[in-house]
Amino acid sequence: MRVLGIDPGLGRTGVAVVDGQPGKLRLVHATCLETRAGSDAERLHLLFGLISTVIDEHRPSFAAVERLFFSTNRATAMRVAEARGVLLCALAGAAVPVAEYTPNEVKESVAGYGAARKPQVLRMTMQLLSVDTIEGPDDVADACAIAVCHHHRASLTLRVRGRVRPPVNALDTAVAAALSRLRAGAR
Numbered sequence: 001m002r003v004l005g006i007d008p009g010l011g012r013t014g015v016a017v018v019d020g021q022p023g024k025l026r027l028v029h030a031t032c033l034e035t036r037a038g039s040d041a042e043r044l045h046l047l048f049g050l051i052s053t054v055i056d057e058h059r060p061s062f063a064a065v066e067r068l069f070f071s072t073n074r075a076t077a078m079r080v081a082e083a084r085g086v087l088l089c090a091l092a093g094a095a096v097p098v099a100e101y102t103p104n105e106v107k108e109s110v111a112g113y114g115a116a117r118k119p120q121v122l123r124m125t126m127q128l129l130s131v132d133t134i135e136g137p138d139d140v141a142d143a144c145a146i147a148v149c150h151h152h153r154a155s156l157t158l159r160v161r162g163r164v165r166p167p168v169n170a171l172d173t174a175v176a177a178a179l180s181r182l183r184a185g186a187r
Helices: 040-058 073-093 103-111 118-129 137-161 172-185
Strands: 004-007 012-021 025-033 064-068 098-101
Touching: 004 040, 004 098, 004 137, 012 040, 012 137, 025 040, 025 118, 025 137, 040 073, 064 073, 064 137, 073 098, 098 172, 103 118, 103 137, 118 137
Parallel strands: 004 064, 064 098
Antiparallel strands: 004 012, 012 025
C-alpha cells in the first residue's frame, strides 16, 4: 500500500510517500512544499499545483492528512484550514481516498503514547521507516509519521473487520484454544 502523508500549512506543507506494510515500511519520497511569495490566493493556487505534482508522480493508494486542531492564534488556524482545504480538494480531484488523524492519534500510533514529544515521535518514525535521518523541517518528519500512522491504523482496521488474518503462531493457537474451551464451559 502506498500512502501519501501530509502535514498541512500555507507556508510549509510536509509530504511523505511511504510504501509497504507495518513492519516492512519504506520511505519513497519526503519533502517540504513551500509557498513563500505572493498573496494568499496565489500561494493556495501554488500549493494546489505542488501537491498535484506529488500525486501525479507517486500515485498514492491513500492519503493521510493531519486533522486541524484549534490553536490560540485564530489567524494561523484559518490559514492552515485554507491550505488543508486546497490539499483535500486536490486529493479528491485525483480520486485519492483520504483518512484524517489528530496529532494525538499520530503520536499514539507511532510512539505508543498520545502525548509523546516530538523527539520521541521522530525517533520511532525513523526506526519504523529504517532510515537514519529525515531531511528538512519538522513538517517533513510529521508527514512521515502521519503516513506511518495510516499504515498502522489501516492494517488494524482490516484485521478487526476480519478481512486480513494476522499470522498465526503457537501462542496465538494456544490462546484461541483456551478461549474456545472457556466459551464451551460457559454454555
